[in-house]
Every structure is written in structure tokens, then in C-alpha cells.
Amino acid sequence: MEHILIQVEILWPALLAGILVLATHVPLGREVLQRGIIFLDLAIAQIAAFGVVIANTLSLGKGSYVSQTVVAIIAAVIGAMSLYRLRNLPIKVQEAIIGIVFILSATGSILLLATDPHGAERLKDILVGQILWVQGRDLLPLAIIYSAIFVVWFGLQKKVGAWLFYPLFAVTITLSTQVVGVYLVFASLIIPSLAALNQRYSLVKSFILGIMGYSCGLLLSALFDLPAGATIVWCLASIALIYHSTYTLLKCRNQNNVT
Secondary structure, eight states: OHHHHHHHHHHHHHHHHHHHHHHHHHHHHHHHHHHTOTTHHHHHHHHHHHHHHHHHHTTSSTTOHHHHHHHHHHHHHHHHHHHHTTTTSOHHHHHHHHHHHHHHHHHHHHHHHTTOTTHHHHHHHHHHOOGGGOOHHHHHHHHHHHHHHHHHHHHHHHHHOGGGHHHHHHHHHHHHHHHHHHHHHHHHHHHHHHHTTTSTTHHHHHHHHHHHHHHHHHHHHHHHTOOHHHHHHHHHHHHHHHHHHHHHHHHHHHHHHHO
């Protein structure tokens, strides 16, 4: 009984963090799919992670989460606005440049961490995240910032224009990367939105699929002592695939019945 209570105490803040991440990533992920620049979020997440590594290397973030986050946000916003300036280029060219930026940021992190005795562990945390170590008290400021981003995006996007997407996206991705890591950020943005793409109530469906993926992943990671971030990614993909396959099958049957 005591073991179960300990697991619940660890898992509920992680699940709540996942729900907060999904609340912003599902609508932003749909926007990414509509724009056709799929790897934009992965590149910006890696830029943000590179910013954290730079802050650590310069001792700006030593012992200070706020300092790390500020440096990471600045790096991510600069990177995002630079990519925004490329928006008029052909999509293939944009994707190629985004890929180059991703590779440079990723390898830059490796180079800066090469002399750090804890470099491998830090790099793993950046990529896979530390969602199981999230505390309930850490979620309130995250919820406030996410809520502000949500309100600004849905309230001002028509008035300000498409450029607003990039800095808001950069800030959101940076905060999420600090909590769940690069891989889970990408999965949370793309997988649920892709599974319900062009369907009725797609946002609601994507959000539900995301919650199911996080819940299943956290439960399996606790039961079998697996890395939480990687397990959630696989659960998101598996649940999305099952849903999309079932939806497609039922749609085909309905069409056959009609004809």
C-alpha cells in the first residue's frame, strides 16, 4: 500500500504537467501541420536546449532555473524569428535549413558538454526530460505562462498576424523542453494532432489521445521501471495509430454501407 501511494505521489504531478503541455501543444501542433513545416518545433526545441547548455557552460544558469530558462528562451526566440524570415522560401528549402539548424544546435550541445564530467547525464535529461521529477509547486507558474500564451494566441493571432506564432511557439517549446525533454515535446505536438487531422472536433480528439498516451506511458514506466519520457512517446504513437486505424476502418465501412 505504501509503495502504491509513493507511486501516485510521483505520477500525479507528472500527469498534470503532461496535461499542461498538451493544452498548448495540441493547437500549436495543428498549426505546424497546417503550415507544413513539421520539423520547426524539433529545431526550436533543440535551440532552446542549446541555450540551456550555453547557460550552464557560462555558469549563468548554475543553481538557477530562471537564468537557464531566460537564456534558453532568448536563444529559441532568436532562432524562431530567424526561421520566420525564411517563410517565403520554398518549403523544401525551409525544411533543409531547419534541419541544418537542428544538427548545429544538437552537435553544439555535444561539443559544449564534452568536457563536463556529467555531460552524458545532462544531455540525456535534455533529450528525454525529467517529467517524473516534476513537483506540484512547479506547475503553477507553468500553468500561468501557458494560459497567457493560449489567450494571446487565440485572441490576437488575427489582429497581429502570422509572425506572432513564432515567438509564442519558441517560448512554449522552451518551457516544455525544460520539463519533458526534446523528444516528448516533438511527440506531444505532432502525434495527437496528426492522428485526428482533418476530422471533426480534431482539437478535442487530439487532446484526449494525448492524455491517454501520457497516462499509459507513466503507468507503464512506473510498473516496469522504464524511462518515462521514452515510454510516453511510444504510448502516444501506439494509441494514435490504433485510433487512426479504427477511425479509417469505420469510415470505410460507413461509406460502403451508404453505397
